[in-house]
Amino acid sequence: MVMKPNIAHDFASQYDEMRGQLPGSHLNWLQTLREHSLNVFGELGLPTVRNERWRYTNLNKIRQENFVPASHISSCSKITLPSEKFTQIDAYKIVLINGTIIKSLSDIDDLPEGLKLEQIDEIGENKLSRLLDFERTPMAALNTAAFTDALCFNIRDGACINKPIHLISVAETSTDPVVFHPRFMINAGQNSKVTFFESHIGAKGSNYFSNCVAEIELSSNATLHHYKVQNDHEDATHIAASEVRLADGSNYENFVVTVGAKLSRNEINAQIIGSNADCRLLGIYLLNGKQHGDHTTSIDHAAPDSTSHEMYKGVLDDNARGVFQGKILVRKDSQRTNGYQLNQALLLSKGTEVDSKPELEIYADDVKCSHGATAGELDEEALFYLRARGISEVVARNLLIEAFIKSALDEISNPSIQTTLGATISNWLSAGKCND
Amino acid sequence: MLKIKNLHVSIDGNEILRGIDLDLEAGKTYAIMGPNGSGKSTLSYVLAGSDKYTITDGTVSFNGKNLIGMNPEERAGEGLFLGFQYPVEIPGVATSTFLKTALNAVKKYRGEDELDAMQFLKLVRKKAEEIGISDEMLKRPVNVGFSGGEKKRNEVLQLAMLEPKLAVLDETDSGLDIDALKTVADGVNRLRGPKRSMLVITHYQRLLNYIVPDVIHVLVNGKIVATGAKDLAIELEKSGYSMFTDSQAA
Numbered sequence: 299m300v301m302k303p304n305i306a307h308d309f310a311s312q313y314d315e316m317r318g319q320l321p322g323s324h325l326n327w328l329q330t331l332r333e334h335s336l337n338v339f340g341e342l343g344l345p346t347v348r349n350e351r352w353r354y355t356n357l358n359k360i361r362q363e364n365f366v367p368a369s370h371i372s373s374c375s376k377i378t379l380p381s382e383k384f385t386q387i388d389a390y391k392i393v394l395i396n397g398t399i400i401k402s403l404s405d406i407d408d409l410p411e412g413l414k415l416e417q418i419d420e421i422g423e424n425k426l427s428r429l430l431d432f433e434r435t436p437m438a439a440l441n442t443a444a445f446t447d448a449l450c451f452n453i454r455d456g457a458c459i460n461k462p463i464h465l466i467s468v469a470e471t472s473t474d475p476v477v478f479h480p481r482f483m484i485n486a487g488q489n490s491k492v493t494f495f496e497s498h499i500g501a502k503g504s505n506y507f508s509n510c511v512a513e514i515e516l517s518s519n520a521t522l523h524h525y526k527v528q529n530d531h532e533d534a535t536h537i538a539a540s541e542v543r544l545a546d547g548s549n550y551e552n553f554v555v556t557v558g559a560k561l562s563r564n565e566i567n568a569q570i571i572g573s574n575a576d577c578r579l580l581g582i583y584l585l586n587g588k589q590h591g592d593h594t595t596s597i598d599h600a601a602p603d604s605t606s607h608e609m610y611k612g613v614l615d616d617n618a619r620g621v622f623q624g625k626i627l628v629r630k631d632s633q634r635t636n637g638y639q640l641n642q643a644l645l646l647s648k649g650t651e652v653d654s655k656p657e658l659e660i661y662a663d664d665v666k667c668s669h670g671a672t673a674g675e676l677d678e679e680a681l682f683y684l685r686a687r688g689i690s691e692v693v694a695r696n697l698l699i700e701a702f703i704k705s706a707l708d709e710i711s712n713p714s715i716q717t718t719l720g721a722t723i724s725n726w727l728s729a730g731k732c733n734d
Numbered sequence: 735m736l737k738i739k740n741l742h743v744s745i746d747g748n749e750i751l752r753g754i755d756l757d758l759e760a761g762k763t764y765a766i767m768g769p770n771g772s773g774k775s776t777l778s779y780v781l782a783g784s785d786k787y788t789i790t791d792g793t794v795s796f797n798g799k800n801l802i803g804m805n806p807e808e809r810a811g812e813g814l815f816l817g818f819q820y821p822v823e824i825p826g827v828a829t830s831t832f833l834k835t836a837l838n839a840v841k842k843y844r845g846e847d848e849l850d851a852m853q854f855l856k857l858v859r860k861k862a863e864e865i866g867i868s869d870e871m872l873k874r875p876v877n878v879g880f881s882g883g884e885k886k887r888n889e890v891l892q893l894a895m896l897e898p899k900l901a902v903l904d905e906t907d908s909g910l911d912i913d914a915l916k917t918v919a920d921g922v923n924r925l926r927g928p929k930r931s932m933l934v935i936t937h938y939q940r941l942l943n944y945i946v947p948d949v950i951h952v953l954v955n956g957k958i959v960a961t962g963a964k965d966l967a968i969e970l971e972k973s974g975y976s977m978f979t980d981s982q983a984a
Contacts, residue, residue, distance in 0.1 A: 679822045682782075683821070686783065686806045687810055688810035688811050688837075694807075697827055701827045
């Protein structure tokens with residue numbers, strides 16, 4: 299029997315060799331953590347479609363590439379950030395290039411009272427990876443073994459951060475395909491309020507693999523609005539896992555716009571451990587060509603009297619494929635849980651495919667949970683009606699597409715972010731980015 | 735204005751229109767009356783450019799241009815307007831956004847200056863008020879949750895905004911009570927003028943009491959079987975369409 303080379307081992311040996319050179323090699327706790335993570339990843343390997351959680355997303359594209367770890371960029375590289383609207387929001391900017399923070403492009407010295415940013419040297423033992431379950435997210439094990447910077451955003455109890463924090467992850471590659479591992483944590487203190495905006499952009503070069511991990515913890519009555527635009531290069535791979543833990547009375551709102559990358563996955567695992575918490579997972583995916591976009595969520599209701607609300611809307615054209623997997627687990631004592639989940643896809647051409655897998659696992663008897671999934675085409679009657687009023691076919695189609703995703707956009711609580719994202723999407727649509 | 739010659743149209747291989755000849759002049763109002771299934775709605779959809787139908791023979795020219803080769807938006811730009819029998823509901827698109835997009839598209843086509851947000855608002859408010867459409871209705875998604883009367887008034891508002899040369903009104907009276915019918919008819923009558931033609935398509939004579947046509951054509955089984963003045967409608971109301979259908983059967 300011929301053994302196929304296992305790329306997981308390649309990754310593992312690559313990072314094993316450079317372990318001493320990775321940032322934080324002087325920290326014993328980090329060395330131990332990295333070693334453990336690398337061992338686990340070496341054993342688990344890259345997830346395959348035999349893994350139920352990866353059933354619809356095949357990582358062969360990664361297996362076939364010889365990715366090189368992105369070299370550590372320490373000085374400012376001459377880079378111009380794309381001028382798209384969403385990158386221009388008024389915010390505290392933190393810029394990563396290939397997973398490494400670029401201090402000269404970041405507002406690191408102008409952060410407000412109440413927000414403290416810690417890097418590897420300051421984070422301290424027993425904080426990183428606390429929320430991760432490597433069996434569930436093997437790619438997070440690789441990230442932990444290999445990240446070049448870990449950023450920990452601490453929001454002090456009671457603090458209300460006046461502007462969004464904007465983490466901009468930029469990819470800059472040359473000839474070799476590179477892999478990098480953006481990594482951050484958000485700890486929202488009791489009664490704190492913060493908006494966190496994540497942008498993922500390909501600035502130069504096309505073939506790269508961005509393997510992101512976020513660990514997010516909300517203390518009692520914290521409110522965190524977490525928005526993300528994934529506009530990576532159309533040939534890139536973007537795999538992201540966010541682990542979220544919600545304490546009592548906390549509010550977490552996540553909204554993702556997936557428009558970039560050839561192959562992408564946005565996985566969110568939320569655990570609700572307190573009562574009266576509200577977890578909202580929302581998103582829009584606009585894919586064309588041969589793009590593959592996977593949105594996998596799991597919400598664990600581990601306490602009574604909390605709510606979760608999910609709404610994802612996808613627009614697929616050409617041969618694009620969308621995947622949605624949404625699991626809601628309601629544990630035995632999590633009475634009076636209210637869960638809602640909806641995934642809707644608009645299929646603009648015959649070659650598109652959407653796989654929707656809702657999964658409800660309910661052990662409590664007093665709960666309200668519902669889910670729905672639809673896939674449909676543009677309404678031809680509506681299209682004709684608009685055109686009969688003089689509106690060109692392209693504009694009419696875009697009007698209908700925007701109308702389709704509007705109900706998801708409307709869910710965004712922050713009105714200025716809602717406007718910015720709405721305008722960004724309109725521009726993309728009229729430029730034919732997601733609809734040609 | 736509109737010249738139709740020997741128009742044959744079929745859908746899924748069934749011939750619906752079997753040789754229509756029509757000649758509409760500017761400034762006049764015409765009615766096409768006919769029983770269900772006679773091809774009235776087919777004619778209006780074909781004129782507006784629906785691709786559900788196949789034109790197997792004949793010509794249609796609109797102000798000297800070949801209408802058949804144009805797509806629906808070009809026809810609207812040229813000045814053709816179809817008032818829909820069943821206006822389509824479009825969730826997520828605000829009526830005012832729809833109106834502004836349509837108006838500016840048509841203005842662009844006609845080589846006129848597009849309106850900015852303020853100019854548009856001023857214009858739409860004035861026209862909407864005349865037809866009895868509130869600001870609140872303009873904010874609502876197109877036709878969603880509108881009553882039958884509101885939908886038809888919305889059609890008349892679009893007609894008023896787009897200022898076509900020819901308005902084809904398909905069963906504008908269907909589903910309206912008498913008060914709503916009067917409002918809609920008043921709106922249409924206000925828009926009649928020496929340069930604008932109207933083609934009113936209806937099953938019943940009732941509407942023609944309010945929008946009085948210059949000429950009435952009777953369409954039965956895909957053909958125009960009679961042409962006359964407004965008295966023809968009253969005659970039809972008494973005897974019904976059976977005089978034509980029977981004679982064809984015989």
